[in-house]
Amino acid sequence: MNYSAAYETSLACFQQTSIEEIAQFSGYPVLDHQIQVNFLGQQFTVEHPSGRFEPEPQLEGELPIFARILILHYLANKSPASENGKFISYKELPGGGIYIQPFTNRAIRPMIQFFGERPERLIDVAKPMGGLPAKLGDAGVTLKVFPKVPVTLVLWGADEEFSASGNILFDGSAPExxxxxxxxxxxxxxxxxxxxxxxxxxSADR
Incomplete structure (x- = not known):
């Protein structure tokens, strides 16, 4: 998929948002027009208004363009809302029920395929990224992907009757x-x- 047009649109929205608004609403520290971003264990500064990331990602695998679009979308948001502590699934997001199958194929199934046999590994792997255990399922972990956007991954291991299963949950404030x-x-x-x-x-354990 070509994300170039979406990137240009997200950059324009970011540039139309003042640095004062970003400092007020994003939850990220701002110093001299540099936004200090921690994103899944990676540290970046995003310069305003240029939208330049430092260190500038050298390889697409380090921070793909769609991840930069997400970051710019979040930084341009001006909602004063806060987390409400209520878990909701993707299908409970506005219009989410229509796209639940693609969401399941893109996110939930890969999670189950990789972690389903040993759900406890999910917690171990997420810890270096700031993941905190969640008391859900056989293993659950919450990652603050953005300061106001937690994502909770939940796994149930296989038993004699059922295969492994899982879900990905968001805070009730997510649509904001x-x-x-x-x-x-x-x-x-x-x-x-x-x-x-x-x-x-x-690989390191082998």
Whole structure:
């Protein structure tokens, strides 16, 4: 998929948002027009208004363009809302029920395929990225992907009757911060990142 047009649109929205608004609403520290971003364990500054990332990603795998679009979308958001502590699934997001099957294929199934046999590994892999255990399922973990956007991954291991299963949950305030389609991309990227770290740990253990 060509994300170039979406990137240009997200950059324009970011540039139309003042640095004062970003400092007020994003939850990120701002110093001299530099926004200090922690994104899934990666540290960046985003310069305003240029939208330049430092260090500038050198390889697409380090911070794909769609991840930069998500970051710019979040930084341009001006909602004063806060987390409400209520879990909702993707199908409970506005219009989410229509796209639940693609969401399941892109995010939930890969999570189950990689972590389903040993759900406890999900917590271990997420910890270096700031993941905190959640008391859900056989293993659950919450990642603050953005300061106001937690994502909770839940797994149930297989037993004699049922195969492994899982879900990805959001805070009830989620619609205030990003459009529904962004949460599909976000959840998929979270799972992809966890899988990559998990594979690195497996290789180091051999």
């Amino acid at each position: 911060f990003l459009p529904t389609e962004d949460y599909a991309v976000l959840a998929s990227f979270v799972v992809m990142t966890l899988k990559k770290y998990g594979e690195q740990i497996n």
